[in-house]
Amino acid sequence: xxxxxxxxxxxxxxxxxxxxxxxxxxxxxxxxxxxxxxxxxxxxxxxxxxxxxxxxxxxxxxxxxxxxxxxxxxxxxxxxxxxxxxxxxxxxxxxxxxxxxxxxxxxxxxxxxxxxxxxxxxxxxxxxxxxxxxxxxxxxxxxxxxxxxxxxxxxxxxxxxxxxxxxxxxxxxxxxxxxxxxxxxxxxxxxxxxxxxxxxxxxxxxxxxxxxxxxxxxxxxxxxxxxxxxxxxxxxxxxxxxxxxxxxxxxxxxxxxxxxxxxxxxxxxxxxxxxxxxxxxxxxxxxxxxxxxxxxxxxxxxxxxxxxxxxxxxxxxxxxxxxxxxxxxxxxxxxxxxxxxxxxxxxxxxxxxxxxxxxxxxxxxxxxxxxxxxxxxxxxxxxxxxxxxxxxxxxxxxxxxxxxxxxxxxxxxxxxxxxxxxxx
Amino acid sequence: xxxxxxxxxxxxxxxxxxxxxxxxxxxxxxxxxxxxxxxxxxxxxxxxxxxxxxxxxxxxxxxxxxxxxxxxxxxxxxxxxxxxxxxxxxxxxxxxxxxxxxxxxxxxxxxxxxxxxxx
Numbered sequence: 001x002x003x004x005x006x007x008x009x010x011x012x013x014x015x016x017x018x019x020x021x022x023x024x025x026x027x028x029x030x031x032x033x034x035x036x037x038x039x040x041x042x043x044x045x046x047x048x049x050x051x052x053x054x055x056x057x058x059x060x061x062x063x064x065x066x067x068x069x070x071x072x073x074x075x076x077x078x079x080x081x082x083x084x085x086x087x088x089x090x091x092x093x094x095x096x097x098x099x100x101x102x103x104x105x106x107x108x109x110x111x112x113x114x115x116x117x118x119x120x121x122x123x124x125x126x127x128x129x130x131x132x133x134x135x136x137x138x139x140x141x142x143x144x145x146x147x148x149x150x151x152x153x154x155x156x157x158x159x160x161x162x163x164x165x166x167x168x169x170x171x172x173x174x175x176x177x178x179x180x181x182x183x184x185x186x187x188x189x190x191x192x193x194x195x196x197x198x199x200x201x202x203x204x205x206x207x208x209x210x211x212x213x214x215x216x217x218x219x220x221x222x223x224x225x226x227x228x229x230x231x232x233x234x235x236x237x238x239x240x241x242x243x244x245x246x247x248x249x250x251x252x253x254x255x256x257x258x259x260x261x262x263x264x265x266x267x268x269x270x271x272x273x274x275x276x277x278x279x280x281x282x283x284x285x286x287x288x289x290x291x292x293x294x295x296x297x298x299x300x301x302x303x304x305x306x307x308x309x310x311x312x313x314x315x316x317x318x319x320x321x322x323x324x325x326x327x328x329x330x331x332x333x334x335x336x337x338x339x340x341x342x343x344x345x346x347x348x349x350x351x352x353x354x355x356x357x358x359x360x361x362x363x364x365x366x367x368x369x370x371x372x373x374x375x376x377x378x379x380x381x382x383x384x385x386x387x388x389x390x391x392x393x394x395x396x397x398x399x400x401x402x403x404x405x406x407x408x409x410x411x412x413x414x415x416x417x418x419x420x421x422x423x424x
Numbered sequence: 425x426x427x428x429x430x431x432x433x434x435x436x437x438x439x440x441x442x443x444x445x446x447x448x449x450x451x452x453x454x455x456x457x458x459x460x461x462x463x464x465x466x467x468x469x470x471x472x473x474x475x476x477x478x479x480x481x482x483x484x485x486x487x488x489x490x491x492x493x494x495x496x497x498x499x500x501x502x503x504x505x506x507x508x509x510x511x512x513x514x515x516x517x518x519x520x521x522x523x524x525x526x527x528x529x530x531x532x533x534x535x536x537x538x539x540x541x542x543x
Contacts, residue, residue, distance in 0.1 A: 017487075026487040353485070360482045364496065367471040367478075373517065374498025381495040382479045384488025402486055409495075 011037065021348070023053050025328065028386045031063045035070065043067040055196055058084045058326065058406045059386045062094065069101055077101045085114075087325055088406040092121050099131060108139035172204070179207075184215050209323050213316070310341045317418040318343055324415040326407030328387065331400040333358055340397065357400050361391050381409060392416070394423040427455040430537050431514075434530045435459050440522020442501065444531070445515050446508075446538060447472050454512070463517055476505065476513060495528075506531050508538055 014030035027050030034043035047064035054060060065080030078101045084094035099114030115132035118125055171190050178187035191208040198204070310332065318330050322343040329344035337358030342350045365377040380391040383405070390401040390412060399419065403412055427446050435441040435457055443463025445456035451473030453466045465472065475494060483491040494505040502518045504527055514534060518527050 024487060029487055029489045032489060356485050357482075360478045363478045364475050367474040368496060368498060368503075370471045371465075371468040373496075373503060374500035377496055377498050379495070379497045380479075381493075382482050382488070382491060383493040383495075384483040384486075384491050386487065386489045389482055389486050389488065 008037065011039075024348070025050075025054065025057065025059075025386075028057065028059045028063055031060070031067070032385065035063060035067045040067050040071045044071070056087070056325075057328070058087055058091075058404045062097075062405075063386075065094075065097060065101075069097065069104075072104075074101050074105045078105070084406060085117075089117075091406045092118050092125070094406070095121070096125075096128060096131075099128070099135070103131070103135060103138075106138075106142075108135045108142065111135040112139060175207075179211065184211050187211055188215065212323060213320065311422070313422045314419075315341065317422045321401070321415055321419050324407075324411075326404045326411070327415060328402040328404060330402070330419075331357060333398050333400070335362070335393075335396050335398055344402070357391070358398060361393070361398050364391075388412075392420075392423075394420075397423060399423060425541050427538065427541060428457055430534050430541070431455060431457040434516060434527075434534055438516070438518065438523055438527045438530050440519040441527065442517040442519060442522075444517075447513055447515060449473060449476050449507075449511055449513060465515070472505070472513075472515060476507075479505075493528075495524075502527075504528055504531055506535060508535055508542065512538070512542060514538060 010033040011030065014026050014033055017026045018024060018030055027046050031043045031046040031050070034040070034046060044064060044067045047060050047067065051057065051060050051064070061080045061083045065077045065084070068074070068077035068080060078098060081094050081098040081101060084091055085098055088094070095114045095117045099111045099118065102108070102111035102114060112132060112135045115128045115135060118128040119132065122128070171194050175187045175190035175194070178184070178190065188208060188211050191204050191211065194204050195208060314332070318332065318341060321327055322330055329342065331339075331344060331350065331353055332341040333339055333354040335358060337355040339350050339354035342348070342353075344350065344353075361377070361380065364380055368374060368377050376393065377391075378393050382389050382391075385405070387402060387404050388407075390403065390409075392399045392401070401412065401416065407415075431444040431446065434444045442460050443456060443458030443465070445463075445465045446454040447465065447469055448454060451469035451471075453469045456463070456465050458464065475496070476491070479491045479494045483489065490507075492507055494503075496503045496505075497520075499520075501520060502522060502524055503515060504518070504524075505513050505515045507513045514531055516527055516531050518524060
């Protein structure tokens, strides 16, 4: 098989996709294809560009680190791997590559530390065993180690980190002041800036999470017309985290145009209150009230009010889930492929994604049934080079969770506890 | 080439393993072993191929790159599938209370051995 040809075909394909949607995460696949084809400068450039939009996307940091490593830009490689290792201490690959980088830099003590971490996570890793042995020998031969940096996994060696500290205090008090004044948007913005400079600042991370949660809770209590803040949304594009405004905006976009209709829309479901978020496909006309139904349903199918409704509880749980490190986004659909909610970037074609996801799940379900492994598929986890997607069936709904490759299935399940409760 | 010893190693070391098999991505079953009679993938290779094809499609649509692993759970069993190069994959079925973590590890460990045999 012509490996090079397939590499270039991949590059073309990913470039096309990225051109169609410049904010898509496909930049990582493109960068990886460049790297594999030996086009390291292009790989680095693609990653750096993509990371401006998705600064906390760990897969991108991994690819960038690898490209730097291959370019023998060791310091920059170590910085990238350290970021990933700091974000997920169980990421074997990050520790291993960090160890490799330190070896090349002659920082054997640091390398030893990293390989020990790898072996704690996977004692059978033969390569790490061998590398640890080598690092130990080298460290011995070199005598007392020259001053090495503290292991970067616990303190990423970003060039600008030390400078960021003095400013952080000022920014922190600014953010606190905004919080006190109730200006949550500005407080969130500042916390994000601090986190960009100092991703390990757990206190700030926690405050940011609390504020984002507070914001989404406040928003869900408000009425729909009060929600539009276009200038805010555009400024959020610089951040990787999906905000409640983004989520609400996606949902709002999908609610049928005439607002009066959506007021009249919900069936008298007992628990669904002020903010019914039954989401309908906007491109198709709604049937006359009082019984609108999701457009993706086939005509003969009954509308399922319980399926269509995304209650504030679900919304809160999804927002919380997507704030978990390593979770890229979620897509909630019904089994017919009707879009219910998304916490992905709003630029994505969620309607199309919903249909595709439902189709994939349905085909997998049918295949499994034919194999006699059960009557119904409950979960499907697909792992790729740059991440994973996790389909979960809840009655008539399917929740798709996309995660980076640095989050393991155990963590993902743990993060999904609340969502499981509300969706069940 | 006899793949049975490798597959047997997997099912014998994993609690709750029902069976394991080596299949081509075109659905042609190369070898399989089972601890219980219920596991016979020879007749359902095409279904496996469908699952793999769908997973690849999903990976592509969601920007995941090359698919490396698929896990499926139903009310009755769990399945692990891991790709071996572009043309093959290894699959393993487990009972619901089977040791999934161990299962994944053993399947992962078997891949280099199978790769060597396949090339």
